[in-house]
Amino acid sequence: MRGDGAALAGTFLGQCLPAITHRSPQGATTIHAALVQQYGFGGSHSAVKRLIRQVLAAEAPRVTSRLTFAPGEAAQVDFGAGPLLVDPRTGELRKTWFFVMTLCWSRHQYAEFEIRTMQVNQIRALIVCIGADLSQGRQ
Structure with a gap:
């Protein structure tokens, strides 16, 4: 069988091929049920x-590549909105x-939650991360 649908020309599934191709990330059971129903x-x-x-x-295969880094060469940083937490002093959310x-070579992570979004907190957190990595000898 060829992957382009030529072998299915004139068949019921061949006629439905565009709809099936569109739904291919879904499971076969879901696609079969949709074909039966529709x-x-x-x-x-x-x-x-x-x-x-x-x-x-x-379909063309999905290509992935592994990124490699030397110790201390790179880190991945993320900063964003966290969950709502109860303030222990006021009881308010x-x-x-x-x-x-995350240090790319060692995969060591440092995470911190803040109630302020000031850059000073980000810089302080970066300093804590770098200090932690140096004190651990970049394992």
Whole structure:
């Protein structure tokens, strides 16, 4: 069978190929149920699974690459809105912010939650991260 659908020309599944291709990230059971409900498909679940395998085999593979770094060469930093937490002094819900830094070589992480978003807190957190890495000998 060819992955381009030529072998399916004139078949019911061949006519539904654009809809199946559009839904291919969904499971075969969901696609089969949609074909039955929307088009009155009378074929088996296995036929749909075979077609999905054929469609996926025809797609270009997703390429990934592993990034490698020397010790101390790079870090990944994230800063954003955190969960609402109860202020122990007032009992009110307070908006929080988080800071996370991951060292690329050792994968050591440092995370901190703040109630303020000032740059001073970000800089202080970076200094704590760098100090922690130096004190651990960049394991």
